Amino acid sequence: MTQSSSPDPFGALVEYLDIPPVKNGPLDGTRFTVKDNIDIAGHRTSYGSPAWRDAHPAPTHNALCVDQLLAAGARCVGKAIADEFTYSLDGESQFFGTPCNARAPDRIPGGSSSGSAASVANGLADFSIGTDSGGSVRVPASLCGIWGMRPSLHRISEAGVLPFMPGVSTVGVLAARFEHLDAAARVLLRSGPRPAVALQRLLVLSDAVEISDMAVQEQVHAALKAIASRSGLVPEPIRFAQLIGEDIPLSDCNLKALRDLQTAEFQSTVGNWIETVQPELGFTFSMAYGNVRDFDRIAALESVVRCERLFERINAALPPGTVICFPTTPVIAPLKGSLNTLEAVMAFYDPTMTLTAFSGVGRLPEISAPLLTVEECPVGLSFAAGHYQDEFLLAAVQASLPRA
Amino acid sequence: MTQSSSPDPFGALVEYLDIPPVKNGPLDGTRFTVKDNIDIAGHRTSYGSPAWRDAHPAPTHNALCVDQLLAAGARCVGKAIADEFTYSLDGESQFFGTPCNARAPDRIPGGSSSGSAASVANGLADFSIGTDSGGSVRVPASLCGIWGMRPSLHRISEAGVLPFMPGVSTVGVLAARFEHLDAAARVLLRSGPRPAVALQRLLVLSDAVEISDMAVQEQVHAALKAIASRSGLVPEPIRFAQLIGEDIPLSDCNLKALRDLQTAEFQSTVGNWIETVQPELGFTFSMAYGNVRDFDRIAALESVVRCERLFERINAALPPGTVICFPTTPVIAPLKGSLNTLEAVMAFYDPTMTLTAFSGVGRLPEISAPLLTVEECPVGLSFAAGHYQDEFLLAAVQASLPRA
Known part of the structure; x- marks a missing residue:
């Protein structure tokens, strides 16, 4: 139950990486981090849970979204801390620590894409990819003072992103500058020419x-x-x-719609694993999970x-x-x-x-x-x-x- | 590598089940089967692979789509045979056998929802839920002479359905009568009142x-x-x-679009598991998987x-x-x-x-x-x-x- 020490001074990363781009493209010269529920080949994916990490071998392939970014010219510079099972909006991980909120260091960074937000807000990366089901990209972006985009449900491929809530979860982008948010999002969305419709x-x-x-x-x-x-x-x-x-x-x-869908889907995915494996759970997650277990x-x-x-x-x-x-x-x-x-x-x-x-x-x-x-x-x-x-x-x- | 014997005379099922409905609803009095890549609580999900089945404990919760049907009045009567990792369109499983094509018994039933189609076509169930990425509901429906619907991508929840190709896979329905197809699909789709738009x-x-x-x-x-x-x-x-x-x-x-998306997503999901676990694979799947392994x-x-x-x-x-x-x-x-x-x-x-x-x-x-x-x-x-x-x-x- 002890807190791992993060390799970077801002407590944002699980590990530094240096994975070069595989092609040139619209993201040439940019650096990105990857939330620790998105696969990077050869590195175990923790899902914010040491028990999950230790129970699953390192993936042999990147998530498709990681390959999209590497093939567009971006360099992957780190694996970013996530809240346990990404089931939180606060960013205080008992296992991996609390990434630094650059503009308000005495405050939480928000979660569950806490390390993604902190790595960007503290200048370790130009942008980061996270995931958002109930606010996990938007909330840390808001609280850390950076840009954050939750795209339309299912516009970005979730292959190699840990299964969570298929009817709610998205891959999203966080960035310090709008230009990087826009460029990275358009690569992941596989956007065509810009639309003719103007804001009316x-x-x-x-x-x-x-x-x-x-x-x-x-x-x-x-x-x-x-x-x-x-x-x-x-x-x-x-x-x-x-x-x-x-x-x-x-x-x-929230109260009469999305929350129940989220809980039902969480039971059918991570819930099954927890119930059959009975892994060590963090205190905060255990409290939240009590509601999942008793759910009708x-x-x-x-x-x-x-x-x-x-x-x-x-x-x-x-x-x-x-x-x-x-x-x-x-x-x-x-x-x-x-x-x-x-x-x-x-x-x-x-x-x-x-x-x-x-x-x-x-x-x-x-x-x-x-x-x-x-x-x-x-x-x-x-x-x-x-x-x-x-x-x-x-x-x-x-x-x-x-x-x- | 021996073929399991199916419990039913049509070779359609992995096991008979008798799970009663939990509420009354539009599916009162109907019986359905569930393809063996969709979770049923307390029963191991094989994914068409004995190696996968033996490596994963039985789920503690039903897939959300199974609960939707039970809560709409339907009774679950069986777990239906699927092709290995659902990565086939033929329905000849080395491990689970070839479900009987009721209208053409000397011919294949089509796959990968082979048992779903055969259980319906042979009268064991009124409808079945399967999955379709490259045709796995539509092809067996076509070849067995029943109705089959692949709904819009991501209209039906995939929570509790084994991860496969998130950008392509859907839950679908097979039925002998249109009325059952329609009623089951509308429950799963969570359809509202019928649309006003007519066929033009x-x-x-x-x-x-x-x-x-x-x-x-x-x-x-x-x-x-x-x-x-x-x-x-x-x-x-x-x-x-x-x-x-x-x-x-x-x-x-197919050749310049979907096939490559499917292969890339398959690598990032099932491919990771196969590469790290090195399970026993069936002959036909091994041949197909060779292309996945060498994929760029x-x-x-x-x-x-x-x-x-x-x-x-x-x-x-x-x-x-x-x-x-x-x-x-x-x-x-x-x-x-x-x-x-x-x-x-x-x-x-x-x-x-x-x-x-x-x-x-x-x-x-x-x-x-x-x-x-x-x-x-x-x-x-x-x-x-x-x-x-x-x-x-x-x-x-x-x-x-x-x-x-």
Whole structure:
């Protein structure tokens, strides 16, 4: 149960690597790290769990997404720390440590792509690939003050990425500069020519703004004013119920839909392994896993159906040309070690997952932009578009929004 | 290397089961079987490989799709034989035997969902769930003369389904009657109310018809005439190049796109396990796996990109209201034991995969209907629609086409 010492001064990496590119391409000269649930040939993949790592031999092939990056000119410089079974949003690993939040060193980096965010924010890499099911790319991007993209569900190949929640999980990208986010995402998405559709409507998800801290709300309004002035667009506030044409609260996306799908899928994948192998589990994960073990799968199927209805309604409201905006997280990063009571955990997770579950059930591409600062700590402002409109979203952000 | 004896007279099952429904629902009174790469709690999943089965403990949870069916009123009556690692289209397993093709007992049933098709065609179950990456639901449905549906990529949860090719694999349904196919698919798809869009255009993929056996071609034309008379629609022949607006042959969908994506993803999933564990492999699979082992992943990335372009172009040509039709397989089932030379294997696989790869790269829902008979053997006629238009496709088939 002791903490491994990380090889880098920022505690972001499991190990340094130096895997050169195999071809030239649009990522020439860039360096990237890989979250430790994505296979790198010849190196064991830990999934954030020493027990998992020791039970599984090193893969003989890279994940397909790693090969895509190496073949586009990028150099792999490290394997980045992940939370245990990537089942966390905080980035405090009992086994691998807490990667340094570069802009707020006394605060958590966010997780589960904690090492990915920290390796980028501390300058070890230009970009990193992580995974995001409930916010694991977007939350650390927001809390560390970097760019983060969760692409549309299933746009990027998950071959060689550890099985987790097939109906929810995506490979995502984190980067310090938008240019690197854009270039790496387009390689992984296998993007064609840039889309002709221009940004026509900028919606603002009011409920998401309102559940955020007052200081975050003020920053959102200021940022939208700047965006409006640059783009000429008038941001249009819209309530979730109005967006989907049904009188239900935004929190239903998490509490009555995505959370149950996630738990059911987690049981059917990692849950089977844990129940049959009975590995050593970390304390924080054990607490969370208690809910998984006692979960009523059959009762949850109603939520699983609801996910599909919400997907349809959210996407009907987001045609090409429309972007919807909201804070990535409702708060700045909590202080390290402060998530030590059930109340503190819930105060962080519940409103955060209310925001992240929106794109989760919508299967939307979402980009967290490092545009907000509260008490000298970063918070992301997120932009989402309809399912499979990843290239439109990248172009809309590139063309129309202020840069950090 | 000896063949296990199947518990049923048709050689379709690994074991009989009797798992009662957990709730009432639209599948009340129906019986289903489950392909042996989909988890059933408490029973080892073999993946068609005794080595895999013996190396992995029995899962503690059902796959999510199994729970969906049990909670909709269906009873699970058996675990159905699958080809080794589901990496085959023929259904002749060295380890588990060759399930009986009910309508052509001297011929192969097709695979890899061989036991699923045989359990349905021989009346052991009303429907079965299988998986389809390169045709593993559609081909046995076609060769055994039953209905088979490969839904849109990622519409059905793959949690608890063994990892295979995440960018290609789907859970699918096989049934003797359309009503059961429709009802089971709608439960798994979590379908909402039936769509308002009616069938407006019926395209016929000319290249797919032309590479089929002459007798199959004649049957296709006769069936289309009957469909035209019933639906009032005029079938519109269209070439692949015309459909996508680029002068490339239909065979590119397989040879220059999907096949390389499949192989790269297979390497990153099952390939890793085989390379590190070195399990006992069957003869037929060993031959096929030789190509996987020597595969150039980096060169294949061009094909992986091409998949995305073909996906975009195919779907641009298939808006709601449009269905495209073609033979599911270009031939009737080969005789058992006849695929014993490289020439015979290629003569069956190459044209068959040219047809199945179309919906594969398009991520399309495709329904194989048991409408054709050649030399007293069945062949399927397939109907496909745009990505995510599964409910439209089911409704179009239900409303406008003759039934078997």
